[in-house]
Amino acid sequence: MAVLVVAEHDGAALKPATLNAVAAAAEIARLAGSDVHVLVAGSGCAAVAEAAAKIAGVAKVRLADDAAYAHGLAENVAPLLVKLAPDYSHILAPATTAGKNLMPRVAALLDVMQISDISAVEAADTFVRPIYAGNALATVQSKDPIKVITVRGTAFPPVEAAGGSAAVEPVETTGSAGLTEFVRAELSKSERPELTSARVIISGGRGMQSGENFRLLESVADKLGAAVGASRAAVDAGFVPNDYQVGQTGKIVAPELYIAVGISGAIQHLAGMKDSKVIVAINKDEEAPIFQVADYGLVGDLFKVVPELDEELGKRLK
């Protein structure tokens, strides 16, 4: 019985979150004395399977290539996992929107509970997971015969993407369930790093006052090679698209440096970024709760401070 990780990819390349999920799987496999396998389900995704085969510590890659898996529709992919499940003690996926959409459907079809968003592995059947927006940590033990799990990427440092040489084994596919049709995707295009894997993030809140003003942050982001994020308030106000949102119900991030600009620091936002290594807060309200978690706080008007920061970085990062 091995541990299976569902790879996240866009048909052409692996998403970095896969490497964090493999890290969690490797810990479980070590405790259980078993191997880590990776499933690549998609359409025309042999290149992704080749990349998965190179991930350090992966013993086998299973490739399910079928037009029905092209967009990762849970209705089509879940039956594939149910079919593969008898070979596995654990099935893991990153706790991304794709993993969160798919894995509960798999678990219910197997009549087991899913274990959401684990942040630590205590034993092969015991895991730690945040609850109440990360204000409490629950240690839970699963009594189910197969553990279906999503992994909080920020809690498990990624394994190396190179060094492995696993065999790629094609699997028989399950086709389309005929329930749902993919219509279109409107994905944000950005030259910047992805929020969940960025080393530096600069985020704006309601204090930014408009989407236009996010340009101030973008200029700083360019100098630091940073991703740009936002609080829920800024997304709700329409300043920036939904995929910018950091927080309890948005993205969970833990970069080396998180710069919060004009963000008051509601617990729902803190839930998404408080594991960052260094936090900087820039806010004109010195009572803002964000300062309670910030390593460095600067009280001031962001419209004055951010351009100054931009200029200073321009001078000093040459």
Next chain:
Amino acid sequence: MKALVAVKRVIDYNVKVRVKADHTGVETANVKMSMNPFDEIAVEEALRLREAGTVEEVIAVSAGVPQCQETIRTALAMGADRGVLIQTEAELQPLAVAKLLKAVIEREQPEIVIIGKQAIDDDCNQTGQMLAALLGWPQATFASKLAISGRHAEVTREVDGGLETVAFDLPAIVTTDLRLNEPRYASLPNIMKAKKKPIAVTTPEELGVDVAPRLVTLKVEEPKKREGGVKVGSVAELVDKLKLEARVI
């Protein structure tokens, strides 16, 4: 057609939760309870479908302790037509809730089921997907837009990279994300009216559902507290600290 919404009673999102001294859970005694915010969005969406003439009736379902009646009353005060309470003192996990909802759905035969994408207490984000699996229905999770025409629906979903649109025939499960709508407040006359709306009470036993938990909570602890840092007086000082002390730029 009928719409069914599931509503969960949770600790109010403004309450700062405290872990119990014996590490068995979080303090719920004398704590304000409210409807899960994502479920409010679900109720609102169902009401809008009724107002648009797409559905005729909105049924609000909750599972748990007798006080979940209050959560159903909130949905009724917003405008839902009637309620169903699945009453139990047992700990309910998402798989069990999905099975309970499935049993109610088989009785009520709604064509659209709308529920919150996650509850802000256990942060599981599972019930809708599980329910769709058990019913063999399409699932449209994290919805920010829902359009129904006849028996066909199109849903825009909030995904990590942006937005994605899927289409399917009803019946189906939709789970709500934050941008789907802004829930209405219940007016005083509607709160009064809601008191007269019917709530049917059933139990897991009556529905023939085994709700035994599959996960055992061994302990609940507080996360490590983050220490507050220092205030800096200028941008130059900030950049100095980041470069020389924290060494992150």
